[in-house]
Amino acid sequence: MIRHISRISSQFSKPFTVIIEGNIGSGKSTFLQHFENHKDVCVLSEPVEMWRNCAGHNLLANHYENPVKWSFTFQSYIQLTMLQRHTFVTSKPIKLLERSIFSARYCFIEQLFRRGTLEAPSVSVLNEWFKYVITKFDVSVDLIVYLRTSPEVVYERVLTRNRKEEQSVSLQYLKDLHDLHENWLFHKTAFSRPAHVLTLNADLGRLAIREEYQKCEDHLLSVTG
């Protein structure tokens, strides 16, 4: 796999940090599995299990069942768990994170605001926290990998995986999130990007996508080694 990454030495006091972004069902977990066993890569999957059990409360389920009531609570907790991921200390030279505090703010909170689920005062509080966090903590990123999909493809995948909390996920919700990801990472017309973006075609099936993973490995090697 990324056999040459071992050439990357401990000259990096801070790991080369990559965030993996993309719509729900775009294949972020599969992408991370590709790198999981490499000794030089620290893989930090999304803390979904924490969201399912915050002192016994399933915030992910609460959010989908009653977003008007619970989305502020859920986004507050997501922001905290993302900060924990960004600041996680590793001695490995490369750190891969599934999603980030940035997509939580620029895609999810934004979608909830635009659809009227979160109201302006709630968004302002989340935004003040967000601005404080990104200026006072080191949440810097060296590369964004954008797993680009079409909403129809990820909708099929979400239906197939049949995660119990996601029964209410609609094609429209995935289209909203798709447009926000696209404007942020592909067209670059909204918000700012914390690093250069590498876009992969994540509509491809499991076999074909390996070539896309290889592109990413090559890119990682070219920028780090």
Ligand code: DGT
């Ligand atoms: P993958 O491997 O690309 O299929 O990734 P997923 O779909 O397992 O992971 P992800 O991040 O797209 O989402 C897991 C669940 O958590 C999904 O129902 C969407 C939800 N989620 C993730 N981040 C946020 C967020 O910031 N806000 C809200 N409201 N939901 C989020």
